[in-house]
Amino acid sequence: MSLLKLLNKKLPRCLFTTPAHSQKAPFLSNLSSFYNWDYSEIEGYDNLLNPTGAILMAEGKASDIYDTKKTFFLTQGSTTGILAIMKTVLGFNDKVLVARNCHKSIFSGLVITGASVDWFMPDTMSELCKNWGIMGKIDPEELRDIFKLNQYKAFIMTSPTYEGINSDIEAISNVCRQYGVLLIVDEAHGALYNFSDYFPRTAIQQGADFSVNSLHKNAGGLNQCALLHVSKNTNFDWREIQNFINLFHTSSPSYPLIANIEANINFLSSSKGQKTIDDLISNISKFQKILKNEGFEFLDEKYTDLTKIMLKLNGADCLKLSDVLFDKYGIEDEIASHFSCLYLTGIGTTKTKLDRLKAALIDVKNKKFNEILSNEVKTPVFQPYPLLKLQPWEAFNRDYVYVEKKDSLLMLSSDMIVPYPPGIGVLYPGEAIQAEHLEFLSDDAGVIKL
C-alpha cells in the first residue's frame, strides 16, 4: 500500500513510540493535520533511510516518472542530495571542477570530501551579463579546453541557475563523457522541467550523471522537500548512495514531508498538474506581452524559462523599483540588483497574483516615481576569479584570528562570505581577500593564521 494511503487510514494501534505527541498538536492547532501524519518508523510504515516497503515503492514510481536508475526522496533539501552525491563520487584529493555560481552547499561538500577544487567562471562578459548583472551560461568548448589540460573526476554546475539561466547540458555532458569526467548538475531550481515540453529537457535526460531538484522552490512542495536523481548511465550502486545520504540525513525523517514528496510527484504527473503548468506558462506569456507593450524588458526565453520573471524598465534603477514595489504595493521579489528584478513563480502562482504584479508595475511606470530613476550609469561588478591558496578542507582545519578589515587585503579568509539570497559564495575560507571583497566584510575580517 502506498505511504499516502497508509497515512490516510486510521491506525488501529496504540503507539508507545516517538514522536510521543500521539499525533495530536499540544500547541499550534493550525498544524494539527501535520501532527496527524507525524509518525516515526512504526511497523509497516517503512524507513526512508532503508526503504523496503511503501517508501521504496514510491521512490520506484518516481524513478519511472523521471526515467532514472534511482530517485531518492530527501526531506532535508537538495543540500543533503548534493553532499551525498559529492561523497559518493569524490575521494580525498580527487580533482573536481566547479562552476563558481554554485550554491554554498557545494562548498560544504568540498570541505567534507577533502576534494581538490578548481573554480570555473561562467560567462560574465557577454551582453546578457552586462545588461542584466547576472552570470551567464557555461560554454562547453571552454570546458573542453580545460579538460584537455587537466584530468578531473567530476564537473559540478548549476542549471538553471538561481537567476534562471539554462546551459546546454547535452553539449556539456558530451564533452564530459569524452574526457571521462562525471557530470553533476544542481537542478534545484528546475523541479518542473520533467513535467512539460515547454521546459528544457531535464539534466538527466540531457546526459548528466547525477542531479538534484528542490520541489519546494517552484514545484509546490513544502520547504525541504527534494529529490536526488541518478542516471541510468552510471555504474554506481544505489545502496552506496543511500549510505552516503544516511551519513547526512536526520534519523527521524518527517513522514508529512515524505508524503508531500510523493503527492507532489503524483500531482505534477497528473492531468491536473499538467493543466496547472500549462496555465502558468500561458498566464506568464500574456503577462509579459502586456508589460512589453508598456516598456518593460524581460530576460530572453533563449536563456531562461518563463517561470523566472526577470525584468527591467528602461531608465529605472531596479533596486529602487524593487523598493517601491515593496513599500507602496506590498510586493516582494526574490532578488533585485541595479540591473534587474526577479519574480519567482511556480505551482501556486495564480493569474490573480500575476495581475497584481502587472497592475503595480504599470502604475509605477505611469506615475513616473522619481525615486526609481537611475541617475548614474552603472555597470555590474562580478566577483573576481578566486585566488585559492588552501583547499576548502585544509582552510577549515586551520586556526584563525580577526584583523581590521583595512589590514586584511591579500590575507587568506577564514570566513565564508555568502550573501543570501542567492546563497552563492563571493569568498570562501582559504581564498585571498581581494579589493572587490572588502565591501562584503564586516569591520573585523577572519583570516587564517599562517
Ligand SMILES: Cc1ncc(COP(=O)(O)O)c(C=O)c1O
Ligand atoms: C542553486 C541552489 N542549489 C541548491 C540549493 C539548496 O537547496 P535546498 O534549500 O533544497 O537544500 C539552493 C537553495 O537556495 C539553490 O539556490
